[in-house]
Amino acid sequence: MRVMGVDPGLTRCGLSVIESGKGRQVIALDVDVVRTPSDSPLAMRLLTISDTVEHWLDTHVPDVLAIERVFANHNANTAMGTAQAGGVIALAAARRGIDVHFHTPSEVKAAVTGNGRADKAQVTTMVTKILALQQKPTPADAADALALAICHCWRAPMIARMAEAEAKAAEARRTYQARLKAARA
Amino acid sequence: MRVMGVDPGLTRCGLSVIESGKGRQVIALDVDVVRTPSDSPLAMRLLTISDTVEHWLDTHVPDVLAIERVFANHNANTAMGTAQAGGVIALAAARRGIDVHFHTPSEVKAAVTGNGRADKAQVTTMVTKILALQQKPTPADAADALALAICHCWRAPMIARMAEAEAKAAEARRTYQARLKAARA
Numbered sequence: 001m002r003v004m005g006v007d008p009g010l011t012r013c014g015l016s017v018i019e020s021g022k023g024r025q026v027i028a029l030d031v032d033v034v035r036t037p038s039d040s041p042l043a044m045r046l047l048t049i050s051d052t053v054e055h056w057l058d059t060h061v062p063d064v065l066a067i068e069r070v071f072a073n074h075n076a077n078t079a080m081g082t083a084q085a086g087g088v089i090a091l092a093a094a095r096r097g098i099d100v101h102f103h104t105p106s107e108v109k110a111a112v113t114g115n116g117r118a119d120k121a122q123v124t125t126m127v128t129k130i131l132a133l134q135q136k137p138t139p140a141d142a143a144d145a146l147a148l149a150i151c152h153c154w155r156a157p158m159i160a161r162m163a164e165a166e167a168k169a170a171e172a173r174r175t176y177q178a179r180l181k182a183a184r185a
Numbered sequence: 186m187r188v189m190g191v192d193p194g195l196t197r198c199g200l201s202v203i204e205s206g207k208g209r210q211v212i213a214l215d216v217d218v219v220r221t222p223s224d225s226p227l228a229m230r231l232l233t234i235s236d237t238v239e240h241w242l243d244t245h246v247p248d249v250l251a252i253e254r255v256f257a258n259h260n261a262n263t264a265m266g267t268a269q270a271g272g273v274i275a276l277a278a279a280r281r282g283i284d285v286h287f288h289t290p291s292e293v294k295a296a297v298t299g300n301g302r303a304d305k306a307q308v309t310t311m312v313t314k315i316l317a318l319q320q321k322p323t324p325a326d327a328a329d330a331l332a333l334a335i336c337h338c339w340r341a342p343m344i345a346r347m348a349e350a351e352a353k354a355a356e357a358r359r360t361y362q363a364r365l366k367a368a369r370a
Contacts, residue, residue: 042287043279050276072265076257080268087269088276091235094228102227 001156002029004062004093005149006053007141008070008086010036010045014145015053017060018131020153028131030060031142042084050088057096065093066152068144069102101159103151108144111151123147186341187214189247189278190334191238192326193255193271195221195230199330200238202245203316205338213316215245216327227269235273242281250278251337253329254287286344288336293329296336308332 007014016031034052036045057065070086072079090100106116112126124143128136130150137143192199201216219237221230242250255271257264275285291301297311309328313321315335322328 041285043275043285046272046276047279070265072257072261079265080255080257083265083268084272084275087231087272090228090269091231091273091276094232100226100228 001064001153002060002062003149003152004056004060004065005145005147005152006065006067006086006089007144007148008068008082008089009141010042010049010081010085011038012139012141013049013052013085013089014139014141014143015056016142016145016149017056017062018146018149018153020156024154026131026150026153028133028146030056031137031146033139033141033145042081046084046088049085050092053089053092057092057098062098064099064101064152064156065089066101066103066148068108068148069104071104101152103148103155107155108147108151111154112147120144186249186338187245187247188334188337189241189245189250190330190332190337191250191252191271191274192329192333193252193267193274194326195227195234195266195270196223197324197326198234198237198270198274199324199326199328200241201327201330201334202241202247203331203334203338205341209339211316211335211338213318213331215241216322216331218324218326218330227266231269231273234270235277238274238277242277242283247283249284249286249337249341250274251286251288251333253293253333254289256289286337288333288340292340293332293336296339297332305329 001020003018003020005016005018013034015034017029019027019029021027034049036048067086067089070079070082093100109118109123110116112130113122115122120140124136124140127143127146127150131146137146186205188203188205190201190203198219200219202214204212204214206212219234221233252271252274255264255267278285294303294308295301297315298307300307305325305328309321309325312328312331312335316331322331
């Protein structure tokens with residue numbers, strides 16, 4: 001499975017592509033950071049990010065796009081910009097029929113370090129080890145994008161089981177409703 | 186000038202187009218609300234909103250897109266969805282070379298009612314009067330989209346003067362820097 005990981009942001013947006021193999025095997029194919037100038041109009045910044053992500057999607061043709069779920073807890077203004085960037089990135093994948101999955105920062109940290117509250121340095125160290133990189137990916141946004149893709153690969157079997165269970169539950173609900181309707185008729 | 190006004194949102198997104206004439210003259214050309222189901226995946230909801238906005242942009246060919254500037258003050262989760270929707274809408278305009286302007290809710294309320302803290306009912310009443318509509322636009326998102334477009338038309342001369350003053354100041358800075366450099370050489 002080929003996964004594109006994205007750490008969304010207006011000033012710096014981390015992009016990565018990794019390929020998963022047997023078990024927990026993961027190989028880094030590409031990683032980079034898109035930057036847009038803060039004095040540029042918002043719509044132009046979103047256009048730059050969208051164009052770059054579309055180019056990556058068309059070049060790497062990932063099966064899934066894994067993106068960070070943003071919360072408005074910390075810096076509200078930054079969070080809004082991050083959400084706007086995340087919106088155009090999710091849209092680019094949806095336009096190509098590519099599945100989009102959101103992972104929270106603590107899910108990503110837990111997946112790669114075993115600790116949902118790990119700091120940036122720990123995430124970078126583990127990403128470097130897991131992917132057997134010759135040097136630490138910088139800036140942190142690049143490491144985060146790789147961590148997101150790894151997180152998705154490793155959580156994918158669990159996500160698939162949950163989707164299956166959800167589908168079975170929905171089917172059971174429909175059967176129950178149909179029988180109830182038949183019994184009342 | 187033809188202005189498309191957008192009140193961004195995932196569940197309900199208000200869209201309007203108005204044409205401004207001499208002085209404060211404004212005519213409503215179209216108004217509608219796009220809805221996306223809350224149980225649909227986020228990327229699909231963004232795709233529906235983007236497709237609809239692109240269709241409006243291509244049909245009405247506005248000179249400007251006026252959109253609400255979202256703040257994360259109130260409901261953080263709703264604000265994130267609103268920002269994601271706003272992002273894909275601004276992107277659609279940027280792709281077509283259409284200027285995007287953001288107006289805060291209080292700027293919009295002040296423009297149409299004279300009171301930056303007016304409630305939804307006051308905004309709807311004034312929008313109905315200003316545009317001489319036969320009935321009040323519903324839901325509130327439709328009225329808000331019209332209010333945004335009106336706000337942009339009426340603030341446009343001021344925005345243009347500010348942009349001109351900003352350009353002159355930038356030119357003056359460049360001239361000063363150039364003379365400083367020449368004096369030092």
